[in-house]
Amino acid sequence: MTLDICKRIVIRQSEMTSNERLDRYQDFDIKRRTKLSKTIYRDIRYCRMYFLYLKLCLELEKKKIPINDQLIKVNKRLFKDHSLDTILTSSFDQYFKSNKHLFVEEEVKLLSQSENLDKDYLYFKLPKDRTENVMINEIKSLMKNKLKEKDNKFFSNSKTSYIRLHIEYNCFIMSVNNYTRREIQTFVNEKYKNYEDLLIQNKKSFDEFNEVPKIHMYEQSVSRVVSRCRKRLINFSENRIFP
Numbered sequence: 001m002t003l004d005i006c007k008r009i010v011i012r013q014s015e016m017t018s019n020e021r022l023d024r025y026q027d028f029d030i031k032r033r034t035k036l037s038k039t040i041y042r043d044i045r046y047c048r049m050y051f052l053y054l055k056l057c058l059e060l061e062k063k064k065i066p067i068n069d070q071l072i073k074v075n076k077r078l079f080k081d082h083s084l085d086t087i088l089t090s091s092f093d094q095y096f097k098s099n100k101h102l103f104v105e106e107e108v109k110l111l112s113q114s115e116n117l118d119k120d121y122l123y124f125k126l127p128k129d130r131t132e133n134v135m136i137n138e139i140k141s142l143m144k145n146k147l148k149e150k151d152n153k154f155f156s157n158s159k160t161s162y163i164r165l166h167i168e169y170n171c172f173i174m175s176v177n178n179y180t181r182r183e184i185q186t187f188v189n190e191k192y193k194n195y196e197d198l199l200i201q202n203k204k205s206f207d208e209f210n211e212v213p214k215i216h217m218y219e220q221s222v223s224r225v226v227s228r229c230r231k232r233l234i235n236f237s238e239n240r241i242f243p
Helices: 020-026 044-062 092-103 134-141 162-176 181-190 193-199 203-207 217-237
Strands: none
Touching: 020 203, 044 092, 044 162, 044 217, 162 181, 181 193, 181 217
8 A cells, every 4th residue: 555645745946055044944933933913833834744744644544554563543633623524635725724723823912992901911011102123122021031831732842854854754655655765765865965964963074075965875764764754653643743
């Protein structure tokens, strides 16, 4: 049994510099999470990967494809608000349009005089003739030690980069679809060659010998990535926390 609903995703080739790639594909930028007055919990690319991994879990479950000698069983109770009955036939854009509210933080609002005060909120009186930048610094000072950390019901605190999730997803799909480790290794080295600087932790050791680093130096690396994805899929299907 192979996967045919979930397919490999090819990263767009880019002319960005190393620093630009690092900023876009490895680090988070709060500005990319906020539009107008709405802020999503994580970068939109992580929302996309959330959808892709959920869709993959559902296809594995539907086709009864075993992972680590066990069948994936998506926790329908935890995922009940995610339009599970349509995900396998939906694109990410369709899914996000219907489920965006699940990923959006509670909005910051401008209160009217008639609204009652709520102990779960902090209230500020902002003079209209002040400059924005200075007021923001003052507000930060006033908020210090007064905010409580909110449990994120969908995303973990994992520092796993987007680019690694991207590679992991493709390696797993190719593995299930009976590609050899050598074929997977060749695919990854070719498709992600412009992103090696994000993945090689000790790139300096390669530079000293004027060598070109490879993302997957050995076929065993492919096995480790696939194994990591299997564990991630099992955990995700059971508790909906990603990555």
